[in-house]
Amino acid sequence: MNAKFEGWPHVVKTQQFSREWLESTLFPLADEEGRRFRMHDAGKPLVGKEMVSLFVGESLRTRARFEIAMKRGGGDVIFVSPDAKRTSSMAKGESLEDTIGILNEFGADVIVLRHDEEGGAARAAAVSEIPIINAGDGPGQHPTQAFLDLYTARKYFGKIDGLHFAMMGDLTGSRTIHSLIYLVSRYPGVRISLVSPENHRIGSNLIEHLEECRVVHRELRDIREVASEVDVFYQTRIQTNLGTQAWDRADVSQGFTIINKEVLDLAKKNAIIMHPLPCLNEIVRGEVDDDLRAVYIKTRGERISQVRCGLFITSALLRIILSQEA
Ligand code: NCD
Numbered sequence: 001m002n003a004k005f006e007g008w009p010h011v012v013k014t015q016q017f018s019r020e021w022l023e024s025t026l027f028p029l030a031d032e033e034g035r036r037f038r039m040h041d042a043g044k045p046l047v048g049k050e051m052v053s054l055f056v057g058e059s060l061r062t063r064a065r066f067e068i069a070m071k072r073g074g075g076d077v078i079f080v081s082p083d084a085k086r087t088s089s090m091a092k093g094e095s096l097e098d099t100i101g102i103l104n105e106f107g108a109d110v111i112v113l114r115h116d117e118e119g120g121a122a123r124a125a126a127v128s129e130i131p132i133i134n135a136g137d138g139p140g141q142h143p144t145q146a147f148l149d150l151y152t153a154r155k156y157f158g159k160i161d162g163l164h165f166a167m168m169g170d171l172t173g174s175r176t177i178h179s180l181i182y183l184v185s186r187y188p189g190v191r192i193s194l195v196s197p198e199n200h201r202i203g204s205n206l207i208e209h210l211e212e213c214r215v216v217h218r219e220l221r222d223i224r225e226v227a228s229e230v231d232v233f234y235q236t237r238i239q240t241n242l243g244t245q246a247w248d249r250a251d252v253s254q255g256f257t258i259i260n261k262e263v264l265d266l267a268k269k270n271a272i273i274m275h276p277l278p279c280l281n282e283i284v285r286g287e288v289d290d291d292l293r294a295v296y297i298k299t300r301g302e303r304i305s306q307v308r309c310g311l312f313i314t315s316a317l318l319r320i321i322l323s324q325e326a
Pocket of ligand 1: 061142
């Protein structure tokens with residue numbers, strides 16, 4: 001547990017993290033947190049630790065999982081600013097750097113930051129002595145979501161090596177996909193189908209990264225072409241709040257990137273359907289939710305949902321950061 005990463009203990013982007021750290025530190029600790037959750041174990045590993053939660057931009061899951069994980073672990077959430085652009089002095093024009101500097105003066109053990117601009121987390125980390133966790137920075141990255149996404153897929157397949165991922169939807173604007181691509185490309189034999197309409201294609205920097213890592217990948221517009229070969233369907237919504245143009249999904253000439261019964265009928269019996277949420281119309285919920293392969297929201301017995309996996313990963317990450325170990 002002593003490898004140190006570039007930028008650590010800030011968590012800004014997934015390129016910071018190695019496969020070895022995920023497999024030997026984060027995921028085993030998340031398993032332990034899962035056991036603690038099931039046993040209603042009152043162990044309080046975060047006693048005496050303090051978190052600040054600063055959210056510029058909308059959130060339910062991410063903010064909730066950090067605040068709940070912190071409190072359940074016995075730590076304190078000492079300051080919460082859920083709509084910081086409106087309710088903090090950012091509304092008066094105060095810079096992100098000053099905001100972070102002031103919070104540093106009050107002291108805390110970790111600051112969880114969602115920001116509405118790409119690069120926000122890196123700017124905050126550059127001026128903060130307190131660890132910054134990037135909870136999403138505009139269309140940039142969302143590393144903790146990628147940790148939980150990978151952890152969820154690993155739970156279902158027992159490995160990541162050799163899996164075929166279909167990354168779908170808004171590949172231009174989805175920070176969860178941007179973060180996830182860097183992580184999955186660390187695993188040998190992974191294959192990625194990038195399924196989006198023409199005007200939501202993945203950025204060329206990520207294609208270059210996949211090429212450098214020799215990850216087998218292909219861009220396409222119609223999920224039905226590969227649905228029978230995919231292990232993990234990773235769907236995303238069109239990020240209209242981050243500036244992506246909406247498009248008419250009914251116009252299939254632009255692409256077929258929904259998940260519906262037709263796609264389920266083509267899919268493998270042991271495939272899983274994931275989504276970072278919120279989910280709008282890109283999954284036909286009435287046709288997909290009851291299928292066991294839909295793991296995004298609901299836990300069914302041993303089939304733990306992506307949302308719940310997120311809580312375990314968050315608890316594990318906070319334990320690691322707050323004990324200052326990697
Ligand atoms: C995602 C986000 O905010 O990037 N949601 C989340 O954190 N669970 C995805 C999205 O907003 O579409």
